[in-house]
Structure formats: structure tokens, C-alpha cells
Amino acid sequence: MCLAIPGKIVEIAEGQNEVGVVEVTGVRRKVQLGLLSEDMPVKGDWVLIHVGFAMSKISEWDAAEQMRLLALLGEVDQAMEEVRGYGGEETRSETSGVSQAWPRLNH
Amino acid sequence: MRYVDEFRDPGLITKASEEIGRLVDPARHYRIMEVCGGHTHAIYRFGLKDILPQNLELIHGPGCPVCVLPMGRIDDGLTIAREPNRIFAAFGDMMRVPGAKGSPLEHKARGVDVRIVYSPADALEIARKNPDKEVMFFAIGFETTAPSTALTLMSAKKQGIQNFSVFCNHVTIVPAIRAILDSPDMRLDGFIGPGHVSTVIGCRPYEWIAKSEGKPVVTSGFEPLDLLQSIVMLLKQLNAREAKVENQYKRVVPWEGNRAALNAMAEVFELRPYFEWRGLGFISQSALRIRDTYSAWDAERRYSVPETRVADPKSAQCGEVLKGVLKPAQCKLFGKECTPEHPIGALMVSSEGSCAAYYNYEHRKSLVTTISAVA
């Protein structure tokens, strides 16, 4: 359920700060900001839009962190293989507060 | 498109699918349910099944608010709409859903004023612009959509717009997941958790699945990389025999949810003691109704509602497909009496219903290999 799209706030209505205009690759639409009243977005912020309402602010930091984790996929395994090859040991690591045990290498 | 294209990067998708290949135990058959209809749609749209290993099966869950709406509710809504000077406003998703006397679009063809809206706020605007008509917004959706309906009702009250009402069919996701887990025919290893519902309710409501049922849950975004990364996270938990709730969709889902949205819902709605779900039967505390303080805007109180109960045709197996017990193609009516052009059940109408997704994206591929992989 729930088609929701990231869009950039390009305008906040004068006087009614609970309404703005959001833009998605050149398409603009009025957006209701009332659900973000505890942490109002400002012009330039990216928000997730669903049925004309902003649901959440998009965290650039978290998005970048996710991309970083994705880029590391596979490389950790390869690094582990190398370390093993030198007689090294398995290590544990914390990434963004979610602890992950390195996967058992099946091969 | 920013925050979209990056999560469709082909190079990273290959990496993620290779990682999945490394993580799966070839001796094991994994059954993972994606609860949310939007995830079902994404899986088909991006052809993700083609890049997942054969022994990793994705089961489609009941998270499609159109699919679980009993036909009687549509009939009730349309009964109200048929009176003079009424405007029936609903999302595009509802327009082709068959009621006993036809779908909203068919009613439109017969002269009923039926309008497609993108937002409940647009429906309120129609009411403002048409003071001599009564506008009824037929509200559907899980907790993702309910807060927007809530804010719209609050707006209607604040602005004193009297010619507006809501026919509320909002449902909540956790009872549906419970019903799935309680079902004796179900064997699942883990869940791809709802993405956008979680922006409202957060991740805590799923903790009982991990703690009491011992199944991992990863709340996931909707782009290919989101889904693949969620599967990686699930497999890592399963391989380590862990069961906890993890949040893959961190860039928009706050662990604690959206308090303003939850407050708006609490202000306007309360839980119904029970509600009928298509295919799942009556589930207690699973749906929302409008509070007394907003009763003037509650279509069910403003108008007399027949409370029609319409049973699904006996041959339709919507319930079993909804619960993931049957694959769409295994329903006797699939592709014959029931097609996107002549849908019998809502799973074929809604673009995220598993039957529609299957029909539109997959059914002409060989069925034999898909079904035999399950055995």
C-alpha cells in the first residue's frame, strides 16, 4: 500500500505554514505539512509525500549511509577471505547502531 | 529522480543480488512474506523475482487496503452516492472495484457524480467549492493514509465546512499480520515489514513478531535496492538464528513513528470493536471509526447505511490468496472468469493486489517451474 514519493519543498505558503509546494523532477503539487508539525520542514528540505501530505522528512545522512553499506556488500566478504588467508580472525563491527554479525562464509 | 534513482543503481543491485546468493543456504527453502501491497507491486514492477535465488520464495501478504475491503462496504458507499446532490470522491484505486450493483466508474457512467481525488484535502476542497452538494469521501488505507484523513476532518471542523463527510474504511496492519501468523496453513521464516505504514507507527509495533513468534522483521523501502538490502538483512538474521526488528528504511522511517500523525489519528478516530476483512473474516480492534466529537462528518452517522454484507462468489478464492496460502494462478477463476478487465475480486482490480500483479507481470511465464519450486 502507500505510494509515497520523495519531493523537495520549494515553497512554504505565506501565513499558513502548514501548506507548501513540493517538486518532483519538475512536477509541482500543493502539499499539506500538518503531519510534520513537530519538526516543520523548510524550503529545500526533502520530504516523503503520500496523498498530498508530507509524511516524513528524508534524512540525507541515512540515505548516504545506506548507499555506503550497499557499496560495501561483497567487499567485506572478500576482505575477510584475504584476512583468513593470512590466518586472521573474524571481527564484529557496529554500523549505524545496528549490530551485525558477519555472515558465515559457506564456501 | 533523487532518493529514487540511487536506489535503482544497476551495479549495486548486482552486488546485492550476489550477496543474497552467497547468504542463502542451498539446502534450505526460505519463505518470506512481504506484508505490504506496495512491496508486492515493486517486486513485480522491477522484475526482482528473476534475480532472487529459486529457493527464496516471496509470499504476498494482505497489506492491500483495497483488496481487504468487503464488497458490502463499497455497496454501502455507493448507496449513499446515488441520492441527489451527492458527490462521491475516492482515490483512483477504488474506481474499478466491483460492488454488487457495479463499480464507482460504472456508477459514474450512469450519472452519479463520482470524482477521482489524489488527496482527501482535494475532496474537502470540492465540498468548499460546491456548497449546494454533499461531498462524501470514501476513505481507505492503513495507518499511512489515516492521519491524512484525520487532518482533513480536523480542517473541516475548523473551517466549519458542513457539506463534507467521510465514509471511513481505515484498517490497521498489526491485526492482519497476527491473523496471518495465527493461520494454521502458514509457514513463514520472516517478514519484509511495511515501509510507509511504519513512517506513522514506527517499528515498535512489530517487536512481538520477533519476540513471541521468533521471526525476524525488516521494515523496508520500495526501491529495488531497498528490497534487496532488506532480504540481505533477513538472511543474515536467519543464518545467525536471530529474530529482531530492523529498520532498513531509515531515511524515512523513525523508530518511534510520527507523533503528530498518531496524535491526529487519536483525536479523530477510535478503534472499532471488530471489522470484517475480505478473506480474513472478522478481526477485533482492527479498524478505525470516527469519534463522537466528529460525528457530524461521519457518513455512517449522517446517512442511513444499509450495512450490506456481500459474500464473495463461492468459487473465488480471494481469502486464500490474500493469506498467501494459494498463489494467484492457483485460484480456479484466475485468468478465466477473473481478469483485470472483469475482476471478480479486489485482488485483481487493485494494482497492488497479488492477482493483478501476477496477471500483469507474470502469468504468461511458465507456471510449472514456479509452483514446483515450492514443493
Add this chain to the structure above:
Amino acid sequence: MSHGAGGKASRRLVEGLFAPLLLSGASDRLSDAAHIEIGGATVAFTTDSFVVRPLCFPGGSIGELAVNGTVNDLAVSGAKAHSMVVTFVLEEGLASAVLEREVRAMSETLKRAGLTMVGGDTKVVERGKADGMYITTAGIGTPIPGVHVDARTVRPGDKVILSGPIGDHGITILLARAELDLEADLSSDTRSVLPMIEAMAAEAAPGIRWMRDPTRGGLATSLNELARDCGLSVELNEEEIPIRDAVRGACEILGLDPLHIANEGQFVTIVAPEFADIALNAIQLTDGGEEARIIGEIRKEPANTVVVNTRYGGRRIVDMLVGDPLPRIC
């Protein structure tokens, strides 16, 4: 109503009712235009009707659609439009300024497209009917030398060439109706595709197997019709299909598929592989054809089906449009 949207229901209406009763001999196949023999000469003949709301929108109006649409129907059948006739069905109370604007627009479009209007008719119907104005046309033209289009000549290995970005027209209309409160810098792509087709024919005529202008129902519907007519598979590569950002954005927001959205200034063609690059080049060198692309290929299997390869090894099947494209929130 869904019968007019261009997809499955339309096709059933035409195939199930009109064709058996109305078509004969020369036209045992359904195509955009018929090529018929009259007194030793071959003449191409087509008809079309134009219903659009609003009448006027960014990039054009109903009058321009009517002229370009007629020219294009003839062009994709392999003919150069020579002249046309038009019927206006007008709603009582239509402002004369509106009618005048359309007639002017048609006059300019005729000049640009290089054909003449040689006759017409007008009817007025009561208020509440005709959405302001309906236009019907009939067009006549001469075959482009060397071009013979027939779905039955399509073979595995043939290439699929698209003239330019899809979705512009349909999304422009949707936005112009203002019901969904979206704004974008988009306009209808209505134009004559004849210059591109003539340029292609000049270089690659023997290789052109089939052409279509993907109007209502979009590219997916046209290609599904082809797949069924030739009994083969049309395989498209998603990343080769040109789509403007604003169209993509609107489709993402509304949950629509660009492949099902109407176009009024594009054509899709199937060309033999040895002619494909020459054909593409000829189109790209024509004014307005710069964004043409080879977007896919014909294969033997799966028969009667259009398949899209997603960017990363996934595949999905694309069907004809069912009903009108409806926005969704789920």
C-alpha cells in the same frame, strides 16, 4: 466508456462488432488506414475522430490534434497525406471565439503539414453534449514509394525504433484538467510524423516492416497489438525508452505507467536489422527526430507478448491498457 480508451475493450469492439459486419475484401486486417485501388491508382484512406477535454492545452488544441492525427494515421500506413475533410459536432452555446481559434489552429497546422482541407460539415447538438466540440476527419493520400507495412512480415531479429519521448501528451492533458492539482512544464507533443517517416523511407524503405502512432493506450497497447498480429514477442529495453523527467515524475506521483500514456507526435516502427541503423540515423537527422532510439527487438518467444527488460536483469510483461489510466495512491 472504457471502450474509447484505446485498449482491450476498444479492440474487442472493433474486432468483435465492426470488423465482421463492416470490413470487406481489401481490408481483412485492421490498420490505421486502408490502401485501396481506384481506377488503377492506389490511394490511402483513413478516418479518425477527436474528443479531448479540455479543448485547448499546452502545446496545442483539438484542431491541431485532428490535422496531425489524420496525417499521422496515413503516414504510419506508408502514405503521404494529400487532403482531408472535416466534420465539426458543436455543442450549442460554444463560444464563437473558441470555434474560430480551432479553425485558425487547423489552418496553420494544415500549412505546416503540407495538405489541404477540401470539404467539411457542421452539426450543432444540444447543450450538455459534445464536450464543447467533437471533430471527425477523413484523409486521403498517396503511398510513399517503396514502403509496404504489414505485421505479417515482421521477423525475429527485427528492431523496434521509437521516434521520441513518450507520455508527453497524455500527462499534459491530465494536468490540464486540473483535477489532480499538479503543475509541470510539459506540453503535448502533437505534430506530424510524416517528415521523419519520409526521411526514413528514403534510406531504408525495403526494411520497414510495420509502423504505428501510439495514441490512446500508449506504446504498450500498440506493441501488444503488433505482438498479437504477428504472433511473436516484442522485447523492450527499459533504459532505452526515452521519457522526459516531468513525465516520469508525474507518473511516479500518480502511480501511472508511461507505457500506457497517449502520444500524439510519435511513431514506433519495426525495421529489418540490416536497415535499422540507417533508419535510426535518418530519423535522428530530421528536425524533431533527435531523440529517436532503438528500444528493442522482436523475438520468437514468448509469443503474442510484450516483455520489458528492466535495468538489472529483471523482466516484466506489459499488457494492453485496460480502461483509462487511473491514478493510484496504494
